[in-house]
Amino acid sequence: MTDFLVLGSGSLARVVCYSLAAVATRPIRVTVVGRDASVVGEIGQVSRVRAATGGNPVTFRGITLPTWRTEDLASVVAEVVPDAVLLCASTQSPWEGTARPSAWTEFTRRAGFGVTLPFHVELAEAAARAVAEAAPDSLFLNAAFPDAVNPVLSALGIPVFAGIGNVAVLAAAARARLAEDAEAGELAMLAHHLHLHAPANPDHEAVVYVAGKRVPAVPLLEAQRRVRRQEANQVTGLSAARTLFDVVGDATVHTHLPGPMGRPGGYPVTVGSRRIALRLPAGVTEDDAVAANQVWAEQDSVSVERDRIRFTGAAATMLPELGPDVPVEFPVRDLAEVRAALSRHRELLRGRGPDDFRTRVV
Ligand SMILES: NC(=O)c1ccc[n+]([C@@H]2O[C@H](COP(=O)([O-])OP(=O)(O)OC[C@H]3O[C@@H](n4cnc5c(N)ncnc54)[C@H](OP(=O)(O)O)[C@@H]3O)[C@@H](O)[C@H]2O)c1
Incomplete structure (x- = not known):
């Protein structure tokens, strides 16, 4: 059992x-x-x-x-x-x-x-x-x-x-698209939560290999990106259920998961027998894969490097507008304190309408 x-x-x-x-x-x-x-x-x-x-x-x-x-x-x-x-x-x-x-x-x-x-x-x-x-x-x-x-x-x-989810859903979407091509080989995708939507800068698009060759990501992902979030959850839930079975099962399963053993972003992995390992395409090192995900994390407004959390992009510009109590960069050990400060701002902002925020701060 x-x-x-x-x-x-x-x-x-x-x-x-x-x-x-x-x-x-x-x-x-x-x-x-x-x-x-x-x-x-x-x-x-x-x-x-x-x-x-x-x-x-x-x-x-x-x-x-x-x-x-x-x-x-x-x-x-x-x-x-x-x-x-x-x-x-x-x-x-x-x-x-x-x-x-x-x-x-x-x-x-x-x-x-x-x-x-x-x-x-x-x-x-x-x-x-x-x-x-x-x-x-x-x-x-x-x-x-x-x-x-x-x-x-x-x-x-x-x-x-x-x-669970995120890169797993994107990879499943790519596999569904590739299923129309009988010749398509094994899929390996590096993708971050950011890639649930098209990144603002196309240079920051997900990295996809099929049968060991780099292929454009957009044609494989664009249809899934148009799916409403409530509907996408149908895929995420099934994918998560599959993952639970796979990680404790005896077979070695080729799949994709975010945050494997605490790494940033999402990777191709093998799971099974309670183990997980990266499954990177030939020529892509673990350092390359982590570095790509760190760049994407910055586009998603927060990066975590070693023991520091750094808000980036619009978050880094907008947080100081709330007040001096939410730092843009801090050690992870201060997270509870930062969360308490952000929570106080959240309660205040929840009491105002979306238009109020637009006119008051921006
Ligand atoms: N990785 C992915 O691909 C993916 C996809 C979808 C969602 N997510 C993430 O998964 C999480 C859940 O998403 P969801 O769609 O299920 O959200 P949801 O429908 O809003 O459910 C939130 C859950 O959190 C519970 N909760 C909230 N505050 C709590 C507290 N103080 N103590 C205990 N439980 C508390 C809620 O309990 P009550 O009902 O009792 O309030 C509810 O069970 C979110 O972080 C979301 O971003 C990830």
Whole structure:
């Protein structure tokens, strides 16, 4: 029996559970953890019925956890002792801009996604510490902005196996496009969270190799980039479910993942038997691959190098406009303090409309 622990009950956790229910071919037990008992119950119910519909050997149970401090999460991890844990929760919802537009969501839209890094680290750090403490043999995978959060976890000395989504979704989109070409060989893609959309500068496009030859990325990615985020989640959830199976399975699987062992950005990798290794095209070194992802990170408004976090681009220009308490560059050990300051600004900006932000600050 394989045990998976899914932390979160939002849109991504939901589609991950539904995908696990639909694709499991060997016995698995899924424990889903959320703050709201009725939501957790509904995810479990729908997942069980999906599994029964497909005749798949999956069982689901829910745990309601009102507070998510490391010690709370560690007690759940110790109870389950999962083979793998997937964090699908964040104190910054990706849906806030559509659900509750405000001066804050306008600020993040203009400053770039990277400016929300401190919030995506918050639960990832608590969960990763909980796993390290309570079940150190469990693999910890993180869905919350793994391209930048996983390097932060590494800098804090907390083990992280990999992320899910992002490059995995882009590579799946490329494979779907290449499936129309019977001659296409193996795909290897280097891509960052940035590449979910076309980068402002085409020189910063993702790097794609097919059968060992560099090919243009845009024709392989443009159709997926037009897909609305809610719909893209259908791919992310299935891809994450596949990843969970693959990392604990015995086969060596060629795939793509963000943040492998805490590296920045996304890479071609092999996974299986609880291990992960880079699978770079001939002529591309690990240093080259990491350096490319660091350049892309800067275009995504935040880079993490060794033990320092640096906001870049529009974020670096706009953060000082909020006040002197959110530095543009700081050591990872100061992250909680920076997050507290940014959180105070977030609360203030949430109280104002998006137009208010535009006229007041810009
Ligand atoms: N890697 C990828 O490709 C990819 C794709 C999609 C999303 N994501 C990321 O995955 C994360 C979740 O996305 P989503 O679409 O599921 O977001 P969502 O629907 O907004 O769900 C957010 C989840 O976080 C929980 N949460 C928020 N504050 C919390 C707190 N203080 N303590 C405990 N739990 C808390 C929410 O619980 P409540 O419902 O109880 O508030 C909910 O379960 C985000 O970081 C998002 O950016 C990554």
